[in-house]
Amino acid sequence: MIRKKILLALIATLAAPVPAAFALPADPLKSPMWEYHAERLFGDATVRFDSAVKVEIPEIAENQRVFPITVDARALPDVKRILIFADLNPIPVAVDYAPRAAAPFLATRIKLDQRTPVRAAVLTADGVWHVSGNWIDAAGGGCSAPPVSRVKGDWADHLGEMHGAAWVLSGTQTRLRVTLRHPMDTGLVENIAAYNIERVTVTSSAGTPLADLQVFGAVAEDPAFTFIIDDAKGPLSIAARDSSGLEFDGVVTPRSTALAAR
Amino acid sequence: MNLTRRSLIGAALALPVAARAETFAGAYAPKAEPVAEGVWMVRGADAPILFDNGGMIANSAIIATDAGAVLFDPGVSLEHGKALGALARAVTGKAVGRVYVSHLHPDHALGAAAFDPAIVHALPATRADLERDGEGFSDAMYRLLSDWMKGTHVVLPLGDVAEGEALFGGRRFRLFAMQGHSAGDLVLLDEATGTLLAGDLVFHDRAPSTPHADLAKWRAALDRLTAVQHGLLLPGHGTLDRDGGAIAQTRDWLDWLEATLTQAVADGLDMTEAGELPIPARFAGLKAARYELQRSVSHLYPGLEARLLPRL
Numbered sequence: 097m098i099r100k101k102i103l104l105a106l107i108a109t110l111a112a113p114v115p116a117a118f119a120l121p122a123d124p125l126k127s128p129m130w131e132y133h134a135e136r137l138f139g140d141a142t143v144r145f146d147s148a149v150k151v152e153i154p155e156i157a158e159n160q161r162v163f164p165i166t167v168d169a170r171a172l173p174d175v176k177r178i179l180i181f182a183d184l185n186p187i188p189v190a191v192d193y194a195p196r197a198a199a200p201f202l203a204t205r206i207k208l209d210q211r212t213p214v215r216a217a218v219l220t221a222d223g224v225w226h227v228s229g230n231w232i233d234a235a236g237g238g239c240s241a242p243p244v245s246r247v248k249g250d251w252a253d254h255l256g257e258m259h260g261a262a263w264v265l266s267g268t269q270t271r272l273r274v275t276l277r278h279p280m281d282t283g284l285v286e287n288i289a290a291y292n293i294e295r296v297t298v299t300s301s302a303g304t305p306l307a308d309l310q311v312f313g314a315v316a317e318d319p320a321f322t323f324i325i326d327d328a329k330g331p332l333s334i335a336a337r338d339s340s341g342l343e344f345d346g347v348v349t350p351r352s353t354a355l356a357a358r
Numbered sequence: 359m360n361l362t363r364r365s366l367i368g369a370a371l372a373l374p375v376a377a378r379a380e381t382f383a384g385a386y387a388p389k390a391e392p393v394a395e396g397v398w399m400v401r402g403a404d405a406p407i408l409f410d411n412g413g414m415i416a417n418s419a420i421i422a423t424d425a426g427a428v429l430f431d432p433g434v435s436l437e438h439g440k441a442l443g444a445l446a447r448a449v450t451g452k453a454v455g456r457v458y459v460s461h462l463h464p465d466h467a468l469g470a471a472a473f474d475p476a477i478v479h480a481l482p483a484t485r486a487d488l489e490r491d492g493e494g495f496s497d498a499m500y501r502l503l504s505d506w507m508k509g510t511h512v513v514l515p516l517g518d519v520a521e522g523e524a525l526f527g528g529r530r531f532r533l534f535a536m537q538g539h540s541a542g543d544l545v546l547l548d549e550a551t552g553t554l555l556a557g558d559l560v561f562h563d564r565a566p567s568t569p570h571a572d573l574a575k576w577r578a579a580l581d582r583l584t585a586v587q588h589g590l591l592l593p594g595h596g597t598l599d600r601d602g603g604a605i606a607q608t609r610d611w612l613d614w615l616e617a618t619l620t621q622a623v624a625d626g627l628d629m630t631e632a633g634e635l636p637i638p639a640r641f642a643g644l645k646a647a648r649y650e651l652q653r654s655v656s657h658l659y660p661g662l663e664a665r666l667l668p669r670l
Contacts, residue, residue, distance in 0.1 A: 152631075355624040
């Protein structure tokens with residue numbers, strides 16, 4: 097009898113409304129996974145759908161393995177973190193970016209495993225998450241088909257090769273672009289274990305951390321990143337580490353002119 | 359309430375027939391426009407492949423001969439191919455005796471399912487392309503077009519086409535094996551009327567698409583096409599070209615596209631930014647321009663980055 101009462105009490109507790117869930121704003125995209133992701137990613141924090149977060153994506157997903165996305169939250173003050181996630185991807189979060197001495201701006205490419213909302217969530221210093229995004233239709237398999245370099249078989253020949261450049265923008269800002277050869281295996285392809293870049297950091301020549309990016313398997317093969325660094329003052333060091341502990345690095349000296357268009 | 363599978367089936371059967379009936383009622387209604395003696399053009403929609411247009415976006419051509427109609431590009435699906443076959447019979451009085459597939463892309467090729475593979479001819483490169491990509495295209499088309507694709511399966515052309523003269527049903531053609539839009543682009547010149555069927559090497563007032571493009575080879579193919587004496591030109595997409603402007607327009611777009619994306623990489627733009635670049639006013643008349651620019655960014659940008667961004 098007592099056991100039964102305890103059980104009933106337990107059920108009553110479980111059934112009680114969870115305040116955080118009820119405080120969540122209704123999802124304008126009506127995603128079936130909104131509440132699940134929101135509770136997991138934002139906990140009890142205040143969440144606001146906010147058009148000040150600009151999420152730029154193409155009108156079609158021409159290639160579901162390489163889908164470009166640019167997040168621009170420069171209209172918001174004191175940005176601490178930027179998440180990019182796709183609700184219906186098996187690996188929903190693609191990046192978790194902390195722009196330490198960088199503008200709240202990031203461009204990269206992700207995989208899409210099906211039609212899904214693609215979103216950015218931006219945390220400001222007041223503890224509020226600002227969310228924006230849109231649905232994109234996509235053919236299946238972005239996360240579950242083998243990467244091109246696995247099919248070609250040459251991934252190991254080019255692993256970690258880094259290309260990049262930096263452009264001095266007006267004022268004190270510098271635009272940094274980096275690409276890296278890496279299969280970015282999701283672990284969702286038969287007999288290919290998860291293997292991905294998991295961290296990219298940008299530091300000044302004095303060793304000051306400028307940008308700190310956590311990277312997950314939903315980022316596209318051969319990842320590409322665009323940052324806007326606040327006050328570069330000389331060469332920028334880029335360091336990347338993958339999930340096997342391999343480290344790759346490069347140094348870029350900002351330029352004030354366009355690259356030669358050979 | 360205890361729902362069993364049987365009670366669910368019972369409930370479904372109890373519904374009126376209309377509620378269970380197939381709701382898809384799409385039917386292809388291609389129209390043939392006579393453009394020269396014994397030559398008809400069948401216009402596709404100047405739009406992306408969408409459920410609303412059934413994927414009927416590519417142009418086709420019908421040519422009358424004594425041995426039956428020649429159908430140049432049989433459409434996207436079994437039903438589309440059948441509709442084009444019926445149209446060819448209606449306008450020429452004879453059934454289709456020869457089908458040419460200009461290149462691998464599904465809006466031009468998958469309608470071959472409606473015909474005996476023995477009468478379907480293509481360049482060897484196109485057959486190889488379809489062996490590799492045909493099933494993937496079919497999956498993609500079923501996803502986008504669903505019921506429009508009913509019954510469609512990949513038919514590989516059995517007839518090999520080689521560059522040179524071809525005689526069919528008393529009608530003389532000159533065939534050209536080109537490439538650039540894809541690895542195999544078939545072009546047909548109808549000798550009697552001088553009508554040039556250019557396939558997707560030429561777009562007209564509709565932005566060119568580049569999923570398998572080699573831009574240098576495409577330009578070389580446009581040079582060759584310019585040198586071929588011809589009258590009317592039927593582009594793969596867009597309107598009939600009466601004044602010879604379509605080849606130049608296609609080249610202008612390709613030149614602009616490559617220069618613009620190259621400059622975008624040199625200026626440090628990422629893909630979304632390149633896809634949002636302004637499209638010059640002279641292309642304002644091109645349908646699906648923004649859509650094709652963004653597709654081309656996807657096709658071409660990573661290669662340009664690998665070439666232009668310095669190795670660190």
